[in-house]
Amino acid sequence: MNQDPDPHLPHRSARTGLAAPDVSNPGSAIDYERFLDCVHCGLCTAACPTYVELGNENDSPRGRIYLMRGVTDGRIDLTPGVRRHLELCLDCRACETACPSGVQYGKLIEPFRVAMETTEPNGRGKTHDWFHRWILFGLFTQPRRMRAALVPARLLQRLRIDRWIEATGLWRLLPQRIGRLLTLLPRLGPRTPDLPSFLPAVGRRRARVVLFKGCVGDVMFGSTNWATARVLQANGCDVLIPESQVCCGAIHYHAGHSEPARELADQNLAALKPADVDAIVVNIAGCGSMLKDYGHHWHDGRQADRTAFAAKVRDVSEFLDELGLVSPPGPIPHKVTYHDACHLAHAQRVREAPRRLLRRIPELVIEELRESDLCCGAAGTYNLTEPEMADRLARRKLQNILETGVRVVVTGNAGCLLQIARESRLQGHVLRVLHPMDLLDLSYRNECLTI
Amino acid sequence: MPQNLPTTLVPELLRIVGVEGVLAARADLMVYECDGFVIEKNSPDVVVFPTCTEQVARVVRCCRDAGVPFVPRGAGTSLAGGCLPVGGGVMIVLTRMKQILEINTRDRYAVVQPGVVNIWLTQALRGTGLHYAPDPSSQGACTIGGNVATNSGGPHTLKYGVTVNHVLGVECVLPDGEIVCLGGPVDESPGCDLVGAMVGSEGTLAIVTKIWVRLTKNPQGYRTMLGVFDSVDDATNAISAIIGHGIVPAALEMLDQGIIVALEAAFQFGFPLDASAVLLIEVDGLEVGLDAQQQQIVELCRQQGAREVRLARDAAERARLWKCRKQAFGAIGRLSPSYCTQDGVVPRTQLPHILRRITEIGNRHRIRIVNVFHAGDGNIHPILLFDERDPEQVQRVLQASNEILEDCLACGGSVTGEHGIGVEKIGFMRRMFTADSLDVMARFRSALNPDNQLSPGKMLPTAAGCGLEMKGSHRKAAV
């Protein structure tokens, strides 16, 4: 029996020493105490989408922590196999919700991946390829470029060619990830006008907030941003929408590019001026959780400012729930179901607030969704980088949705909206996927929901 | 690749389960070297993921022919090292056999594969008015196959019984590769109760590949109470008073001050920090009777000196209370860098005695001990707090643990109420059973597992093989 001398004693002291982090070992970037928080109980496993799909402990949170620790301790090498298990992680943080010991899994996997990226010989890292460089970082995070890029897409859609491409499966002929990107596109309405930089409260003023628009969201969900702003107004909020805000940096950071992310963060700090407002309101869960994490990601002189910034960040549902929702008047006589976006439910622990808000809409009925908090596979850009697992999870999600018999799904994250809508389109189902603010906005405006 | 594996084995396994179903690279095997018990570690030589009973049987035959040991594994939440591949060999992981095959609400049973996670079944039953009663605190992750193997219990097993009381039948693969069915969707079949003996056999008799479980009606209503006591003695006396009074609560859990403080820090429930102990008591059943039962319990608690008895006002508050209870061990992290928990059982009237002893033992060894446990069953879970980096402290913890378990035995109890013997407590078997009893157990095992190729080194001490006992449990663990 190969017995370890002591499974819990950090091996670092023996092998790498505390003072001189071993740059060739990605684990050296991690605070070793965080590994020790994990008591190896396994309670997190069944919450993990990749484990539930594959049943392999190496693709579970406990397994991944064990692998990272094994690499850190020098017990195993960072083989391509080990890398695969770590890359396959959605960073959905369902494991954090499940863990009774308070293990902060995100703070293990994220720096580990960043380190994995930098230790990889240049050019071979997964984020050094053309797709990451040009499409993800170059296009996604730049609203202006993206808007331009969407012009042909709008045209295709207008001419219904996109449907034809999807239906015939022609998208499979395009370079894979571009093809997927195309099928992810929502039905793009006519371009919504840009939000102005200020919208005043309706009625008595109760709060003053800035609205974070997001980069992808701003372009693909212009209408949801408008809806969010109107709902905030209706709830007595002055809404500031500074032009100079930029991408939250999540895409970069999660792909292991810490530096560009830090720059974006600091630009946002300057643009959103947290001290002047009651809250920084976000309607995209992924961005919200990144903004809330600004205080943890980088350790430099600006940490305190970033922490103060992060303390002001609220998801819009969370914010309205805390503020006390002004009763929405218009009935929406539909059954809907609610999907918990990972970055809302797990990363931000916002679960009940959106449900509570929705329940205030007259005549709206919420059917519970089985596995409502299991990742749909969108997970930021995961959908584009790990298509196979993303598809498995999307199919699973759709199956669960179809089982409810409901045709309207509500969820608080852009990626999920795209992912679920795409899957239902590909499978030929009629499904409306909406943000909670879309529904609230309809109710405040006394409009009906069309399916 | 280990030397002791015949070279034909892995290719053979690949033929049975395909490349997706075999792990043989060292880095992939590492995570399978232990389960929730991390003191002993040993890597299996190969891990296989069968997807159906037939595959399990073929894998087993293959191992038998090759003469290598094999061990089943579910979610790997065992706290006793049940999944440790003693002597290496093949680990058969059942997590891909995860279908709920049938739910029959008329006859109140379900048929599941062993890899189905306990809570999935209850989730799948939503809306039917039924649930699966055994509710181990690990229910969100552990598999029903694992529950069957360890005969799991939980808070509500006080009223509803442990796993064995809910298993009607099993299909299993014997160590020679034969597939047999014991019991089925009926309550009784002729012959001795092999199903009952299979439950709790810790994977040493057969690999369970399908399970018929009994489903339980949801109670019409609940009353959940929190009795607050100024002394541990009063609280434990209240427990015996309640049980002795002929009330069978659905659950009766005790938390002492140490754990209350930790829970309060974690969840801000509003527990009184100066209380020495609280009892979490739940009665369920027909609405008409609940208020009276609640009243009786409140009375009994008061008579035993309860400072106050709080009532959960609504379903949300009840849910929060239970969440606190089930996550209690997580909160321990706030008290200490490491902890180790024991699983002794005493007759319920001995609770005041054993808790006094625990305090005394803790004081003597200068180890802080906190308690949160299934009081109604007399199933204690003392949690010993320490810092694992101090070997001397570890030694004291081991010593204290041992004394506590010895004391449970002296009260006529057991060293394990729900976690099983596994490899961890194998040394205690000689203390609990006579040599003759152990011999009969070994004979029984050999009726099904004659060469001891399935799960060797578990549960029963061999002549030479109880060396594991004193390495004890210097682990952080949770319950």
Added chain:
Amino acid sequence: MGSTRLESSFDQRPISATLRPADARELAGVVAGAFGEATAVYPMGGETSIDFGLPASRPGVGLSTTGLDRVIDYPARDMTITVESGVRLADLNAVLGAERQEVPWDVPAAALATVGGIIATNFNGARRYGCGAIRDHLIGVTAVDGRGVTFHGGGRVVKNVAGYDFCKLLCGSLGTLAIITQVTLKVRPLPEKRGWAAVYPDSLPQAEELLAALEHDPITPTAIELLGGREAMVAPLDPDRPLAILVMFEGMDCEVDWSLGRLREMVGRLRIRQLDAPFTVPHDFHERLVEFPARGGAAIVARGCLPPGQLAGFLPKVWQVDPDCALQAHAGNGLFMLRMARIPSTGLSRSFVAFLQAEARAHHGSLVILSNPAGVEVTRQSTFGGGNAPYHVLESVKRQFDPANILNPGRFLYP
């Protein structure tokens, strides 16, 4: 209380003498001696079910456990009791009754039936539905195997997972694996009140409607009995009705009253005829109900088990082959007993009994012969109903416990 026993055709001839050891040590000594000489040993308790199983064939000695009749420990507040196996159920419940506790086992001839015998035959009765099976009450056991070796399983605490659960294994083993000498039981408080309701369905489909409705209601009966045939109708039930369903509730006054009211509504909705409510029963009603399989006059007594929902489909076959058959079913569990009026003159295996056994198997169940007073030809197959039980597994277990095959040889599932 009745002191009837199953009508016995048990052939005592191969048994040269019956020994009655005074304690467990002596008993173990007898078995050890018998093991040395390979003499057959026929364990006996209250002899109320001695007829069950195949006739004794090999010469040997009877071994009565009735000398082992002590209460070893009764910590009432722990709600457990440890007794020797020869204690009679009625005596046990008398001891428990003094502390307002009981073991809720419903077996005929409780004044005779011993705890060990009840466990060995594992015949569960009416309250199995609400209170659990015999195995669910058994938490510790001491027994003597076929070599005369004394061993233990379980313990004295209500929760315990150390070692193999011999308590379960010995349930239903009919004295062929080991002779139980001592047991620890989980007991329960006596309920404050017991109430019965009786209804008369016109047909099996109507009965099934009510039975299914009971499963889907929050109501929690302790017993649900389905009776059929004139002979099954215990007074004051109307013997002219084809069927009756009896529902028993136990608990606090208010619970029982509420449940009876709720049941009345349910029955009203289903338009089933109801006996005048409230249904008051003679004080010994329960006991007389329990005596059903032991009452004299049947040609054959059979016992079976099906998934409960299949009863209504199966029972017509019974009345098809024997219109005068009386039925008592613990319908909530799918357990049933048949007192057949027809003598299968061609021998069991070629008669309608075999037909019913095949039908039971087709419904995922089984049918065994409890007693056969007419003494018609029996075989292992026809007594235990065949089926797909893994006999070879049982056999290898038997070989380990009783290597010389001296305990009840040839009487059970293995030769």
